Structure formats: structure tokens, C-alpha cells
Amino acid sequence: MTYVAWDESMSVGVPVLDEEHRRLLDLFNGLLESGITPANREELSSLLASLQDYVAVHFAREEAMMERCGYPEMDGHLAAHRYFADEVEKLARDFDGDNPTMLRVDLILLLKDWFVEHIQQTDSLYKPYVGEKV
Template sequence: MSFIEWTEEMSVKAPVLDGHHRMIIDCLNQLHPLLETKGDGADIRAVMAKLEDFVLLHFAEEEREMKQAGFPDWRAHKDLHDRMYDVVFSLKSDIERGKVLDARHLFDLLNDWLVTHILGEDQKYVPFIAGHDHQPVAQWRRSNGKDV
């Protein structure tokens, strides 16, 4: 059984975005058993790299959907994405530089940012995108204009 189970309550009524959210939850579920792992952290680095790449793709898709559907608070939501990405990137960078991180803290932080975001902030745009025709994009841009 997974540590975090997908529930219908998490759905944003957009199959592609729901699939992304499920992948993010899958990354958290992969990270959870590593909490007590003692070793070089290769598994944690692999999960964090996957999470970073996937979060970038997801943010691009979600932001595009919000804009196209006319969600009025899409810019504020994008700012949340930028801050969330900064946390993920910083943690991944620390791990790659060999910094020993508290895996429990890492998991709790990511769980709070990602799952709480899905259940809270993402639900605000559901009435705007429900039933909207979704065409995927491939690049995410930060609010400061820099590509990552």
C-alpha cells in the first residue's frame, strides 16, 4: 500500500493534469521508504531528479490551462509554482552536492508543498478548466522570465 493514496477529492477534472498529480504523488511514495535509508543517497537523488523534471512539465501545462480557461488568479498560482520549484531545485542541488539532508524533513516539506497544493490551491481553478480541451505544452517559464 502506498503512503499517499490518490483520491477523487484530489481530481481537478482534467485527465492530463490529474495524471501529473498522480506522478507527483508517486514520487512522494517512492521517497517515503527511503526515509530510514542509510547510504549514499543515490535513490533519493534519483527521485528528486525525476520530481524536478516532472514538476517543471506539470507547471507549464497547468499554467497554460489556467490562462486559456480564464482563471483570474493564474498569476498568483504561478508565483506559488515558482516558489515550489525553488524548494525542489534547492533540495535537489543540496543532495547533488553531497549535503546530508534529513529525509523525513525532505518528505514532510515536499508532501506539504505538493499534496496540500493539489488539495487546496489547485481546486480553485477546477470550475474554470472542467471540460476544457487540454493540449500539452513542453516548456515552463518562471515568473522572472528565466527558463529553467
């Protein structure tokens, strides 16, 4: 089951960033599909580590792009990225395989309430500044 599929409403107008957003959604979907049980602990830990790594790579690229384009609202955007990266880190740290139900709930909240909303609302604000400069 795909929990969230990328669609055009999530396009930020920068192909490489759209591609990374798709990949992040895939990682979330993969985690949620992987059968969150204590028996799966090792696989889940490695999937969470991949998510963490890819979030870091993606945010760094997006932040560099905003900087290049002279996007004026970077401070708030950077704070939002730090919040999300901290939440994913906390999730990975706290996960000990004993409470897989909570991991699922936290992941769904983070995916739907934060990540998708961030792409559609916060990321879309830099669209007018990107123009030809990417």
C-alpha cells in the same frame, strides 16, 4: 508504505492533470520508500532529479491550461508553483547524502504540507473555469 495516496478529493476535473498529480505522488512515495541512507545517495539523487523534471513538465501543462481557460488568478498560482519548484531544487542541491534524516523530514513536509494542500485548495480553484475548454 504509501505516504499519501491519491483520492477523489484531489481531483481537479482534468484527467491528464489528475494523472500527473498521481504520478507526482508516486514519485514522492517512491523517494520516501527508497530507504533514505547515505549508501543510497546515487539512487536518491536520481529520484530527486526525476521529481524535479516531472514537476517542471506538470506545472508547465497546468499553467498552459489555466491560460487557455482565462483563469483570472494565475499570478498567485504561478508564484506558488515557483515556490515549490525552488524548494525541490534547493532540496536536490543541498542533498549530499550526509543528512538523510533531514531529507526525509523535508520531503514529508513538502509532500503533505504543501503539495497535497496545493492540489486540494489552490488547484481546485480553477475547476469552475476549466469547463469544456480543456
